[in-house]
Amino acid sequence: xxxxKIKSALADITAERDPTLKSAKLASLCSALWAERGxxxxxxxxxxxxxxxxxxxxSGDLDMCHxxxxxxxxxxxxxxxxxxxxxxxxxNWQVAGMYLDLLGxxxxxxxxxFRRIEAPYGSFLVMKPEDLLVERVxxxxxxxxxQTARNCARILISGAxxxxxxxxxxxxxxxxxxxxxxxxxxxxKLVKEVADELKIKSxxxxx
Amino acid sequence: MNSKxxxxxxxxxxxxxxxxxxxxxxxxxxxSQLVAPGVIRRKRSSSxxxxxxxxxGERGLPFTPTEIL
Numbered sequence: 001x002x003x004x005k006i007k008s009a010l011a012d013i014t015a016e017r018d019p020t021l022k023s024a025k026l027a028s029l030c031s032a033l034w035a036e037r038g039x040x041x042x043x044x045x046x047x048x049x050x051x052x053x054x055x056x057x058x059s060g061d062l063d064m065c066h067x068x069x070x071x072x073x074x075x076x077x078x079x080x081x082x083x084x085x086x087x088x089x090x091x092n093w094q095v096a097g098m099y100l101d102l103l104g105x106x107x108x109x110x111x112x113x114f115r116r117i118e119a120p121y122g123s124f125l126v127m128k129p130e131d132l133l134v135e136r137v138x139x140x141x142x143x144x145x146x147q148t149a150r151n152c153a154r155i156l157i158s159g160a161x162x163x164x165x166x167x168x169x170x171x172x173x174x175x176x177x178x179x180x181x182x183x184x185x186x187x188x189k190l191v192k193e194v195a196d197e198l199k200i201k202s203x204x205x206x207x
Numbered sequence: 208m209n210s211k212x213x214x215x216x217x218x219x220x221x222x223x224x225x226x227x228x229x230x231x232x233x234x235x236x237x238x239s240q241l242v243a244p245g246v247i248r249r250k251r252s253s254s255x256x257x258x259x260x261x262x263x264g265e266r267g268l269p270f271t272p273t274e275i276l
Contacts, residue, residue, distance in 0.1 A: 019268040020232075046249075052217060054232050054276065055239035056246045060258050060267030098267075099257065116222035123222055151243035158242040164235050166219045194242055 001032055001121075006083055009121045013096040020050050023062045024119055026096055027051075030064065032122030033080050034072065042067040042106050042114050042125040046152070049136075051126050052115070052165050055155035057148075061099035065106035067114060067125055077102070107131075109178055110171045129156055130171040137176070137187045150190070157194040161203075169203040233276040246270060 001009075009029045016022040023043075031041045041064045043051060050058035072080065074090045086093035086100070093100045108114075110130035116123050133156045140150035160167040172191075176184040188204045195202035214234040215227035223231075248266060252258075258266045 017268060018271045020270075022268065024228075052235075053239045054236035055243060056236070056270045057248055058267065059248055059252065059254065060262050060265075061254055094257075094261070097261070099254070099261070112219050115217055115219070117217075117228050118222050118224045119228075120225060126217075148247060148249050151247045154242040155239035155247075158238045159235055162214075162234075162238045163216055164214050164231055164238055165217045168219060197242060 001036065003083075005121075006033075010084055010096055012120075016097075019058065019060065019098075020054060022096070022098060023047050023058065024051055024117065024124070025121065026062055026098065026100065027064065027124040028117075028119030028121040029084070030100065031124040033083065034066075035122070037072055037076060037080060038068070039066050039070065039072050040068040040125065041065070041102075042127055044103065044106060044127045048127040049132055049152050049156060051117070052129055052132070053155040053159045055152065057152060057155070061101055063101050063103055065103050067106050069105075071102070071104070109134075109175045109180065110168070111174075112168050112171050115165075128171075129160060129165050129167050130175055132156055133160075133167070133172055134175045134181050134183065134187060137190055138181055138183050140190075141183070141186055153190055154194050157191050158198065161191075161195055161198055161200045173204060233273060236273045236276055240273065 013025045027043045034041050044065050045063040046058045047063045081093050084095050086095035091102050108131045110128040112128050114125040136149045136153035140146050159165040176187040191204045192202040215231045217223050
């Protein structure tokens with residue numbers, strides 16, 4: 001990507017006042033620049049949930065991981081982020097009026113692909129909703145009730161049930177059954193609860 | 208699940224165009240609001256100090272109202 005294109009992208013992202021658009025555009029620009037250096041990034045956590053659901057959840061930091069095996073060496077990371085006028089590093093930067101956190105390798109158990117959005121500065125990847133859903137259900141029960149995590153799971157389920165996010169429910173079941181989670185019953189219960197509220201049949205209760 | 212939906216779906220395979228992703232924003236927000244109304248942003252986190260410094264005491268920019276999406 002040439003310097004002029006980067007400059008114009010940065011001006012656009014810096015001026016953007018919609019937090020979800022700002023995150024998506026920054027993910028697009030960073031993904032393009034890192035991909036030029038052989039590293040594929042993926043949006044994870046609350047930022048991914050926001051991009052998939054518009055749930056009014058995410059804060060002003062964009063969380064990304066590397067989806068490819070290796071990440072960039074520290075020096076190269078700083079060089080690429082310097083192209084964006086970023087401050088800080090080598091894992092957190094202030095850039096274009098928000099924060100970017102690079103959290104390490106992406107943790108995923110679902111066999112579905114990362115979701116892909118064709119954005120203004122290049123396509124970017126988003127964590128699989130199957131992983132996000134099972135993880136948030138787990139977090140909602142961990143050390144007592146976590147209402148925020150529960151709400152995140154509920155908005156993912158709602159978007160999936162209403163056909164706005166394609167979800168492989170077989171994979172949700174499989175991931176929830178894995179030893180890392182073992183929370184299939186909790187997942188089934190919450191999916192049924194949301195499905196009942198929306199008057200839609202729960203895909204995890206086929207009978 | 209709901210195959211009759213006319214809202215562009217974020218697919219499992221392939222990709223969604225920017226235009227379609229933008230087009231689906233309002234419907235996605237409405238679906239979220241049905242089951243978790245209002246702003247559900249966390250009230251606090253370990254990043255509070257830097258976030259509040261950058262966003263004038265808030266944890267991020269305000270969300271665009273649904274009717275404008």
